[in-house]
Structures are given as C-alpha cells and as structure tokens.
Amino acid sequence: MTLSSTTDRHPEGWTEAERVAALRAYGVLHTAPEVEFDDVVALAARICDAPTALISLVDSDTQWFMARVGLEACETSRDVSFCDHAMRESGVMVVPDATLDPRFADNALVTGDLGIRFYAGAPLVSAEGLPLGALCIIDYRPRPEGLTDLQTRALTVLARQVISQLELRKALSKAVLAAEERHQVDTDLAETAAALHESEARFRAIADSMPQMVWSTLPDGFHDYYNARWYEFTGVAEGSTDGEGWNAIFHPEDQARAWGAWERSLATGDLYEIEYRLRRADGVYRWTLGRAEPIRNEAGEIVRWFGTCTDIDDLKRVEQNKDLLSQELSHRIKNIFAVVSALVGLSARQYPEARAFAAAFRDRIGALARAHEFVRPHSEVSRPTVGGMTLHAFLDALFRPYADESGAARVIVSGDDALFDDQAATSVALLFHELATNAAKYGALSAPGGNVELTTALAGDRFVLTWTEGGGPPVSGAPERSGFGSSLATVSVEGQLGGRLERLWRPSGLRVVADLPASALSRRRAAGNVRSPT
Amino acid sequence: MSARILIIEDEALVAMELRFVLEDLGYEVVGSAADARTARNLVKENEVDLALVDIHLSDGPTGIELGRTLAHEDGVTVLYMTANPGMVRDGVAGTIGVLSKPTEERAVFKAVDYALRRRKGEPVEYAPPELQLFA
Numbered sequence: 294m295t296l297s298s299t300t301d302r303h304p305e306g307w308t309e310a311e312r313v314a315a316l317r318a319y320g321v322l323h324t325a326p327e328v329e330f331d332d333v334v335a336l337a338a339r340i341c342d343a344p345t346a347l348i349s350l351v352d353s354d355t356q357w358f359m360a361r362v363g364l365e366a367c368e369t370s371r372d373v374s375f376c377d378h379a380m381r382e383s384g385v386m387v388v389p390d391a392t393l394d395p396r397f398a399d400n401a402l403v404t405g406d407l408g409i410r411f412y413a414g415a416p417l418v419s420a421e422g423l424p425l426g427a428l429c430i431i432d433y434r435p436r437p438e439g440l441t442d443l444q445t446r447a448l449t450v451l452a453r454q455v456i457s458q459l460e461l462r463k464a465l466s467k468a469v470l471a472a473e474e475r476h477q478v479d480t481d482l483a484e485t486a487a488a489l490h491e492s493e494a495r496f497r498a499i500a501d502s503m504p505q506m507v508w509s510t511l512p513d514g515f516h517d518y519y520n521a522r523w524y525e526f527t528g529v530a531e532g533s534t535d536g537e538g539w540n541a542i543f544h545p546e547d548q549a550r551a552w553g554a555w556e557r558s559l560a561t562g563d564l565y566e567i568e569y570r571l572r573r574a575d576g577v578y579r580w581t582l583g584r585a586e587p588i589r590n591e592a593g594e595i596v597r598w599f600g601t602c603t604d605i606d607d608l609k610r611v612e613q614n615k616d617l618l619s620q621e622l623s624h625r626i627k628n629i630f631a632v633v634s635a636l637v638g639l640s641a642r643q644y645p646e647a648r649a650f651a652a653a654f655r656d657r658i659g660a661l662a663r664a665h666e667f668v669r670p671h672s673e674v675s676r677p678t679v680g681g682m683t684l685h686a687f688l689d690a691l692f693r694p695y696a697d698e699s700g701a702a703r704v705i706v707s708g709d710d711a712l713f714d715d716q717a718a719t720s721v722a723l724l725f726h727e728l729a730t731n732a733a734k735y736g737a738l739s740a741p742g743g744n745v746e747l748t749t750a751l752a753g754d755r756f757v758l759t760w761t762e763g764g765g766p767p768v769s770g771a772p773e774r775s776g777f778g779s780s781l782a783t784v785s786v787e788g789q790l791g792g793r794l795e796r797l798w799r800p801s802g803l804r805v806v807a808d809l810p811a812s813a814l815s816r817r818r819a820a821g822n823v824r825s826p827t
Numbered sequence: 828m829s830a831r832i833l834i835i836e837d838e839a840l841v842a843m844e845l846r847f848v849l850e851d852l853g854y855e856v857v858g859s860a861a862d863a864r865t866a867r868n869l870v871k872e873n874e875v876d877l878a879l880v881d882i883h884l885s886d887g888p889t890g891i892e893l894g895r896t897l898a899h900e901d902g903v904t905v906l907y908m909t910a911n912p913g914m915v916r917d918g919v920a921g922t923i924g925v926l927s928k929p930t931e932e933r934a935v936f937k938a939v940d941y942a943l944r945r946r947k948g949e950p951v952e953y954a955p956p957e958l959q960l961f962a
Contacts, residue, residue, distance in 0.1 A: 627910030634929035635844035693956040
C-alpha cells in the first residue's frame with residue numbers, strides 16, 4: 294500500500310495533512326488506557342467471538358491502539374495496517390481470508406508470526422468526515438462465512454460510540470483549556486495591577502521626598518496630582534487645587550500670564566516654563582519657576598503632563614540687588630567726575646594764570662565722563678537718554694558740542710559700530726577729544742564750512758578708525774613740535790589699546806588713522822571668551 | 828536787571844563752582860539748596876527766574892518732582908542738570924530740558940541763555956546741542 298502525499302485531495306475532499314491534524318486535535322494519541330474504550334473492545338471481541346479486538350488510530354506513519362484485547366503490541370507501522378484501509382470504507386470492511394486477499398497476502402502481520410487470517414473493521418470517522426482509524430476484530434483462522442448481521446451492526450454501533458467518546462473528550466478539553474486560559478488571564482491581571490500599584494507607590498514616595506513641588510495633569514490640563522511639598526508650601530486643602538484651582542494660588546498680576554502660557558503648551562505640546570509669584574501658606578508671595586513636560590505614548594500622543602515648581606525667590610532677590618548695586622555704582626562714578634571737574638574749576642580760580650589749563654583739563658574730564666556713560670553695566674535709569682551703548686553713540690554725544698548753529702553735525706561718523714568696555718573707555722575718549730579739540734583750534738572745525746569724516750571699519754581681526762578733515766585752513770605739513778595733545782593720543786592708541794596711530798598732513802586736511810586689534814575695544818570680553826571655551 | 832537763578836544741587840563743591848560760573852556770566856545767583864524743602868522755601872522768599880535742578884538731592888531722588896512743582900506752581904523756568912539724564916528720559920511737562928553733568932562752562936552759558944529767552948518769549952531758532960530738550 295502506498296501512502297498518499299499529505300496534500301493530495303481525496304475524492305471525499307480531505308487531504309492527509311488535514312486528516313492527521315484532525316486526529317491529533319483529539320489529544321488522545323499515546324495517552325493512558327481508559328475504561329470506556331477498554332469496555333468497547335472487550336464487548337466487540339465477545340460479540341464477534343474473536344480473540345483480538347482493537348481500537349486503532351492511524352497517524353501519519355504509525356497506527357496506535359487506543360484500546361486492545363488479545364494483542365501484545367500497542368502500535369505498528371502504518372504500512373502493515375489493515376485499519377488504514379478499513380477507515381476509508383463506508384461500512385465495515387471484512388477480510389475473510391487475508392492470505393487470499395491481494396491487498397494483504399504479502400502483509401508481514403499475515404505472513405509472519407502473528408498470522409492474521411480474518412479481519413473485520415468498522416471505520417472511525419470524525420464529525421467532519423475525516424477518517425481517523427477503525428474499531429476491528431481479528432482472528433487467526435479464516436472465516437469464509439464472515440460476520441453475522443448482528444456482529445456487523447454491533448461493530449458499527451460500537452464504532453459510533455467510540456467517536457462519540459472522542460468528541461466528548463475534545464469538547465471537554467477545550468472547555469478545560471478555556472478555563473485555564475481565563476484563570477491565567479486573571480492571574481496576569483492581578484499581577485499587573487499589583488505591579489502598577491507598587492510602581493505608583495514608588496513614584497509617590499519619590500515625589501513626596503523631593504524638595505520641589507511636583508504636579509501632574511491629564512492631557513487636557515486637568516491637574517489631578519500634587520505631591521506633599523505642594524500642600525505643605527501652599528497650605529491648601531488636599532484636592533482643592535485639582536482641575537484649574539491652581540491658578541488662584543498665583544499672584545493676581547501673574548495669573549493671566551501663567552494661564553496663557555499653560556494653554557499654549559497644552560495646544561502645542563511645547564515645554565511649559567514660566568516665572569511667577571506663588572502664594573505661600575503664610576500669605577507671602579514667593580517667586581517660583583514652573584516647568585512641565587509632556588509624556589507621550591507610542592503613537593506620539595500626549596497622555597500626561599509632569600511638572601515642577603521651584604522656589605527661586607532668593608535668586609530673584611539677588612538679581613534685583615545686583616541691579617540696584619549697578620545703578621548705585623554708575624551714579625557714584627558719574628558724581629565723582631562732576632565733583633572732580635568742579636574742584637578743578639574752583640582751584641583754577643585761585644590761580645588765574647591757570648585758567649586756560651583748567652578749562653582744557655575740565656574738557657578732558659568731561660570727555661572721560663561721557664565715555665563712561667556708554668560703558669556697561671547699566672540699568673534702564675542710569676544709561677544715556679538716547680541711542681545705544683556703542684562707540685558710534687558715544688562719538689555722537691562727544692561731538693555734539695561741535696555741531697553748527699542749526700544743529701547739524703560737523704563730525705560725520707559712519708561705518709562699523711562696536712562695543713567698548715571700561716578698559717578702553719579712557720583711551721577712546723582721550724583720542725577723540727584730542728582730535729576734535731585740535732581740529733577746533735587749528736583744523737577743519739576752526740573754520741565755518743569745515744568738517745570731519747570719521748569712518749570706522751572692522752576688517753578681519755583689525756578695527757580701523759579714519760579721521761579725515763576737510764574744508765579747513767590749508768595744511769602746510771607736519772608741525773615742528775608735537776603738542777602734548779598729540780602724544781597723549783599716541784600713548785592711548787599705541788600703549789593702552791595696542792594699536793598704531795598714523796598722522797598724514799595732507800594739504801586738504803589732516804588725516805589720522807588708528808589701526809587697532811579688533812579685541813582692543815572689548816578686551817575684557819575677549820579675555821572672558823578665551824577663559825571659557827564653549 | 829539780570830536774571831535770578833536758583834541752584835539746586837547736593838554736592839557742595841559742584842554748587843559752589845556753578846555759582847562762580849553763573850556770576851562770571853553776569854547772572855544773579857539767589858541761593859543754593861541741597862534738598863526739596865530748602866528749595867521751595869527759597870522760592871517763596873525770593874523772586875526766581877530759572878532753577879538749575881539736580882535729580883539726586885540730599886533727601887533722595889526728589890529733584891524730578893521738585894522741578895515739576897517749581898515749574899507748575901511757582902512759575903520758575905526749570906533746567907535739570909544731572910549725571911543720570913536717563914531718569915528724565917520721558918521728559919517732565921512744563922520744564923525745558925536736561926544737561927548732562929559734568930558740564931562745561933560754554934554748555935551752561937548756552938543752555939541758560941536759551942532757557943531765559945524762552946521764558947521771555949523771545950524767538951529762538953536752535954537749542955544748544957548739549958541740551959536735551961523736552962518736547
């Protein structure tokens with residue numbers, strides 16, 4: 294007998310693979326003997342007056358006897374199985390003399406020691422119509438007369454009973470499995486709930502021990518959790534700030550702003566960060582930093598917001614004190630310049646011959662004072678009234694006295710602007726004060742219609758200032774003796790600022806070029822940059 | 828008759844020097860006050876045309892309010908003189924403007940001259956550049 298392939302479809306519509314799967318689904322193969330099946334084979338043997346009766350289940354390569362009487366073996370290979378044939382018959386298959394049946398004449402069970410001669414088997418077919426095996430009786434002498442009607446009917450009925458029992462068992466095991474599954478699910482659920490509970494307990498322990506206030510909200514912004522610190526600080530009743538109640542604890546002036554920021558974060562999912570005043574239990578408002586970030590699920594949707602409130606009141610006070618101190622300092626410095634200038638004037642009254650000297654001196658002090666106005670740090674009230682805090686703004690203020698009667702500037706400033714710090718302020722002030730004073734005495738500013746073009750340019754790592762006079766009295770060459778004013782400018786540029794100063798006595802007007810390192814004007818900041826690499 | 832000027836300044840040396848400068852220029856200096864109350868008393872007892880007002884006085888930053896009062900209630904022309912012009916950044920209604928300390932003589936002369944011309948209702952085309960005018 295050849296085994297058919299597992300995927301060929303039999304005329305009845307089933308494949309070997311489906312048949313074997315159906316058999317295995319009963320879960321009875323190679324299981325322990327059961328009294329119900331033992332009873333069946335015993336009865337079959339008695340009714341058919343046979344020494345051997347079997348319930349045989351035909352697996353892919355073997356046949357296994359679920360119950361047997363009168364046979365030692367509990368399984369054989371499939372290729373010698375009579376039941377393999379019987380199960381495909383529509384009724385009881387009878388083999389009166391196996392030696393005379395071409396199907397079984399060469400079968401080892403026939404020719405060998407066992408010596409089967411007579412076989413009768415009723416097919417065992419599943420409810421879906423898949424052959425599973427057979428209920429059979431075997432004799433070792435041929436029976437040409439076959440089975441009686443009663444015996445045939447009995448085998449058929451008993452075969453049906455076997456199937457019934459098998460179906461029952463399948464249904465039962467399914468139910469048991471389902472119950473087991475349900476039990477497993479319940480157990481899993483209980484475990485997960487316990488784990489969640491523990492995790493939450495752990496979170497609360499951490500949150501309650503943090504020095505900051507911690508809070509959490511639903512995705513729509515409904516506050517549903519605050520840690521112990523929040524309640525300690527605010528003194529509010531537990532749960533009283535749930536939902537939107539938090540806003541009322543803020544300073545009235547900060548409420549709208551905070552609400553706006555929170556709404557924006559809720560809408561965009563962006564970080565929430567804002568400084569506001571929070572009311573402490575004793576009624577005192579303390580500056581607080583509020584920060585919150587969203588938590589997202591795998592799909593990227595926000596499922597919760599976690600936030601903190603950090604008391605920054607002391608920090609804010611320090612900031613405010615720093616500002617006040619800066620203001621104080623700035624005011625004092627300016628006052629000192631005013632007092633010194635007055636002293637010079639008063640002193641000069643006692644020495645009339647020094648009047649010119651005193652005037653020049655006071656001029657220079659005035660320039661220094663002006664320069665320092667443009668140096669940081671400044672608060673809103675201490676800074677100059679108009680313009681920025683830059684070189685050009687300073688130059689504009691310095692040259693304002695040289696404007697003509699209509700108010701038009703006579704020193705025209707253009708080019709790249711720059712910041713300058715206190716280290717450079719004195720040098721910058723003195724340089725331009727000298728240039729302007731000399732121009733007013735001897736140069737372009739001494740004649741109506743004369744003016745100066747001052748251009749500043751940043752070129753790579755150099756900062757170049759070019760002062761060009763024009764429209765003044767004709768220049769006849771370099772002066773014989775350099776006045777003190779010239780060398781003061783030289784010392785400032787070449788000494789203090791580390792640059793080069795060049796004077797060109799052009800016939801049309803003096804040109805002075807100051808070539809400085811770009812960092813010269815803000816040396817403090819340049820040094821700071823070197824010290825702190827980013 | 829020369830204009831009568833009141834100096835309101837808490838630094839004695841600065842006030843003294845300013846008085847000399849103004850007297851050299853031909854003005855009459857009525858007095859010098861270091862705080863708001865002294866200033867108001869001086870104004871009640873004397874005729875004052877122009878007041879040069881510092882902002883930080885010995886009784887605090889009372890100069891701004893003082894200047895406003897002198898202008899509105901006492902009919903005095905007010906010029907602020909201060910090292911912190913930023914404090915009157917937005918101007919003070921009824922007053923002329925502000926000079927930055929330390930001042931030079933020429934700037935003081937031009938500013939005082941301008942202010943007195945305005946008081947007399949004389950036409951003035953240009954204000955001195957050192958004087959930051961209030962609108």
